[in-house]
Amino acid sequence: MGQKARAVAIDRGYVAQRSSRNRPRGIVCTRNIYKDFLIRHVIPAIKQQWPRVDRRRPIMIQQDIAKPHVLPHDSDVVAAGMEGGWCIRLLFQPPNSPDLNVLDLELFRTVSPFTVSTTPSLSSKLRTRT
Template identity: 40%
Template sequence: MQQVVHIDEKWFYLNPGTRRFYLLPNEPNPYMCQQSKRFKVKGMFMAAIGKTIFDTHGGVLHDGKYGVFPFVYESIAKKKSKNRDAGVMEIKATQNVNKEALREMLLTKVITGIKSKWPAHLSKDVRIQWDNARPHQIPKDEEFNEACQSDGFNIQFIYQPPQSPNLNVLDLGLFNVIQLIQY
């Protein structure tokens, strides 16, 4: 299990449909800045974690955290607003995450993050495990294969068994904690 890295992606809604607030008698209702109830602002993140590795004295050699990466893109602001000038670079959330967006995320963020934080004392045979979602198709092009095999690494992708949510480490742990903190 030391060579297995778990990856998964999750949508996070900035304002969920129902929220409960406990207010004092003289406290005003909280301000909800949502443009439309039909189109909620959301963002997708991909996370990569592995097993924590300890030394013989209980000290942490490797924390198993490879990163949480947002699906975002940069665009130039066309109009001026009260918050920014025209022509300024804006970062926007990607609303359509398909297999091309997943391929780009794997190439630019996930694989490079794993390679940069991989412990030196471990073998470079890495297994990346993710769930059996429909857009999770392993790219077969030459550039992707070269990125997985470069720098002495042998990165291979494995799938979780279908319909086995108990094996999804990220949904059971990390994403639940993030949602609790967010809400």
């Protein structure tokens, strides 16, 4: 089973309202800018940080279905992902994926209090909590 790397979602016709370290204020993001960002920054960063032993295993970059995003079979992105013996591919997040399912939001609300609670400092307190 391949591992996943997630790209930042960029909306169609996105105009930056404020400057950031990634872009100046007022710049417009298009499909070509997103594609260039994938080829010049995202894919090389994955290749640099990913374990070399897993190089031949499929690495999926999951993106939502926003208009500026590149098609999974774009020849330039496929070539950049396959260069050097790597197997980096793009895929779209399914529109009805569990990540976007409204019914699952209740689960996070239920689990949240347990993840934010403090840990007991004494072993006796730990025994009484369980």
